[in-house]
Amino acid sequence: MVEVQHVTKRYGSLTAVDDISFRVERGEILGFLGPNGAGKTTTMRILTGYQPATDGRATVAGFDVAEQPIEAKRRTGYLPETPPLYPEMTVIEYLRFVARINGVPSGERRSQVSAAMKRTSISDMADRYCGKLSKGYRQRVGLAQAILHNPDVLILDEPTAGLDPRQIIETRQLIAELAGNHTIILSTHILPEVSQTCQRVVIINRGKVVAVDTPDNLTARLQGSQTLYLQVDTEGADPVPAIEGVAGVVTVTRADHRDGITLLVDSGRGDDIRRELARTVVANGWGLLELRPQQMSLEEIFLQLTTEDAAEDDPTAEPGVDGADETAMEAPTDG
Amino acid sequence: MGNIVALTHKELRSYFVSPIAYVLLLFFTLLFGWFYVASINLMVQLSTGQFGMGGPQVVNLNEFMIRPLFGNTAVILLFLLPMLTMRSYAEEKRSGTIELLLTSPLSDFQIIMGKFLGAMALYTLMLALTLVHIGILFWYSDPEWGPVLSGYLGLFLMGGAFISIGLAISSMTQNQIVAGVATFAVLLLLWIVNWIGDAAGGTTQAVLAYLSILEHFDDFSKGVIDTAHVTYYVSFIALGLFLTAKSMDTARWNG
Numbered sequence: 011m012v013e014v015q016h017v018t019k020r021y022g023s024l025t026a027v028d029d030i031s032f033r034v035e036r037g038e039i040l041g042f043l044g045p046n047g048a049g050k051t052t053t054m055r056i057l058t059g060y061q062p063a064t065d066g067r068a069t070v071a072g073f074d075v076a077e078q079p080i081e082a083k084r085r086t087g088y089l090p091e092t093p094p095l096y097p098e099m100t101v102i103e104y105l106r107f108v109a110r111i112n113g114v115p116s117g118e119r120r121s122q123v124s125a126a127m128k129r130t131s132i133s134d135m136a137d138r139y140c141g142k143l144s145k146g147y148r149q150r151v152g153l154a155q156a157i158l159h160n161p162d163v164l165i166l167d168e169p170t171a172g173l174d175p176r177q178i179i180e181t182r183q184l185i186a187e188l189a190g191n192h193t194i195i196l197s198t199h200i201l202p203e204v205s206q207t208c209q210r211v212v213i214i215n216r217g218k219v220v221a222v223d224t225p226d227n228l229t230a231r232l233q234g235s236q237t238l239y240l241q242v243d244t245e246g247a248d249p250v251p252a253i254e255g256v257a258g259v260v261t262v263t264r265a266d267h268r269d270g271i272t273l274l275v276d277s278g279r280g281d282d283i284r285r286e287l288a289r290t291v292v293a294n295g296w297g298l299l300e301l302r303p304q305q306m307s308l309e310e311i312f313l314q315l316t317t318e319d320a321a322e323d324d325p326t327a328e329p330g331v332d333g334a335d336e337t338a339m340e341a342p343t344d345g
Numbered sequence: 346m347g348n349i350v351a352l353t354h355k356e357l358r359s360y361f362v363s364p365i366a367y368v369l370l371l372f373f374t375l376l377f378g379w380f381y382v383a384s385i386n387l388m389v390q391l392s393t394g395q396f397g398m399g400g401p402q403v404v405n406l407n408e409f410m411i412r413p414l415f416g417n418t419a420v421i422l423l424f425l426l427p428m429l430t431m432r433s434y435a436e437e438k439r440s441g442t443i444e445l446l447l448t449s450p451l452s453d454f455q456i457i458m459g460k461f462l463g464a465m466a467l468y469t470l471m472l473a474l475t476l477v478h479i480g481i482l483f484w485y486s487d488p489e490w491g492p493v494l495s496g497y498l499g500l501f502l503m504g505g506a507f508i509s510i511g512l513a514i515s516s517m518t519q520n521q522i523v524a525g526v527a528t529f530a531v532l533l534l535l536w537i538v539n540w541i542g543d544a545a546g547g548t549t550q551a552v553l554a555y556l557s558i559l560e561h562f563d564d565f566s567k568g569v570i571d572t573a574h575v576t577y578y579v580s581f582i583a584l585g586l587f588l589t590a591k592s593m594d595t596a597r598w599n600g
Contacts (some may be wrong), residue, residue: 060444111352111450221439
């Protein structure tokens with residue numbers, strides 16, 4: 011449905027997207043994961059025909075976005091990072107305008123608009139001015155705008171950014187519902203988001219694809235060593251020797267906290283040592299205050315994935331070489 | 346075509362839901378009315394012989410009233426029209442709504458024409474309001490209608506040129522004020538460009554006089570429709586729209 015072949019985008023001497031290739035099959039939800047300035051927005055803008063690529067080819071529903079832009083755009087729904095709303099229009103006026111410029115026949119406009127409003131639960135807001143809407147509703151109107159003309163491909167740039175937790179859950183559900191009829195590409199910089207909504211993940215960093223995999227495989231690859239966050243109340247005793255004694259523990263780092271003793275416990279690959287840890291703490295007569303897996307930050311994930319791959323194919327993909335590059339890259343992709 | 350209509354309609358709407366349309370209509374009619382009253386006073390003074398030049402005389406309404414009035418209108422437009430076009434692209438770029446237009450199945454030509462025709466529609470309404478004043482003249486007197494019609498045609502074409510330049514400049518920036526000031530400055534330069542020419546003389550003078558945007562208007566207000574002047578304004582409009590298209594293309598590459 012969507013095919014990206016060796017796409018490169020340069021701004022002057024700056025390379026925002028560097029030789030990216032991937033495919034998305036019909037009905038699939040593809041997650042586009044990367045930190046700010048990784049080239050997610052730029053790639054999406056190339057796919058939607060907003061910007062031309064410096065090099066390479068991208069097709070949407072069989073139409074080259076550079077050669078047949080109108081045909082490709084007709085089949086694409088796009089929600090940019092900031093929903094492109096006209097503040098002076100009411101929600102329904104705005105959606106009717108979008109329906110018109112997307113070539114929805116006049117007879118179907120009314121029903122398409124109300125269907126899109128229903129799906130995004132904004133029917134109550136039909137007569138409100140777009141400029142007066144809350145962030146959550148703006149995002150939904152933006153989403154309604156994207157799905158209005160029943161496009162084959164939906165491209166959503168950070169659809170959950172800036173929403174409150176309830177809205178995030180609702181938006182994810184909506185995206186999951188949409189998946190049957192549309193092929194969806196969504197970008198995010200939050201790892202759990204892709205594992206919850208996407209069937210496949212493209213991880214991108216510094217304009218390059220770092221990994222393409224299913225969320226499950228990715229999680230498995232990332233579980234090389236699992237770190238657990240453990241907080242205990244030992245009433246003064248040193249818990250480290252006892253914890254080190256638990257089978258499967260590789261290292262224990264003590265990071266004290268005013269409410270008790272905090273330990274970061276690393277275990278070997280694939281071992282789930284939580285039961286054993288809890289048992290040990292209780293057996294020693296200590297209070298178990300908290301025990302949870304330590305979430306990996308995106309930076310750690312990249313570090314792990316890139317160092318893992320670097321040895322195999324691409325020594326230049328090593329992260330953290332110079333931090334200046336990343337901040338510089340944010341300017342063109344965001345602006 | 347349907348897309349251009351949709352875009353024109355959207356543009357026109359956005360003028361009327363913001364104060365812009367009302368402010369422009371109000372001050373344009375106010376200024377036009379002011380010059381109108383001033384020229385009526387002048388007419389009265391002339392025709393009642395208050396200048397003492399041989400007593401009351403028969404004055405030509407077209408020559409002494411309508412023609413200067415059109416000339417003054419051209420200058421008012423030079424000040425006001427940059428404010429009509431300054432936000433058209435700049436605001437869409439700033440707020441990100443340009444992303445909606447550029448990712449919808451629209452050609453650049455359709456987007457440009459939508460914006461141009463939207464602005465032209467509001468401008469036509471501005472001109473239409475002055476028909477009230479001119480109508481009163483026709484009611485109480487008997488001016489020739491030929492020069493009036495050609496004068497309106499001239500204003501229409503000249504305004505179109507102003508608007509197309511305004512669009513081109515607005516498409517080059519995200520800042521409305523920058524667009525407005527730059528448009529005004531460019532139009533002013535195009536007006537006074539022949540002032541230097543007077544001193545230069547020869548071919549230079551001819552070229553600079555030809556470039557001057559108000560110079561071409563004079564014949565229209567006299568009642569002469571010269572194809573040279575029509576061609577000048579039409580090519581000016583085409584140039585402005587072409588520059589807009591180029592600037593959209595450049596913006597696309599530079600992101």
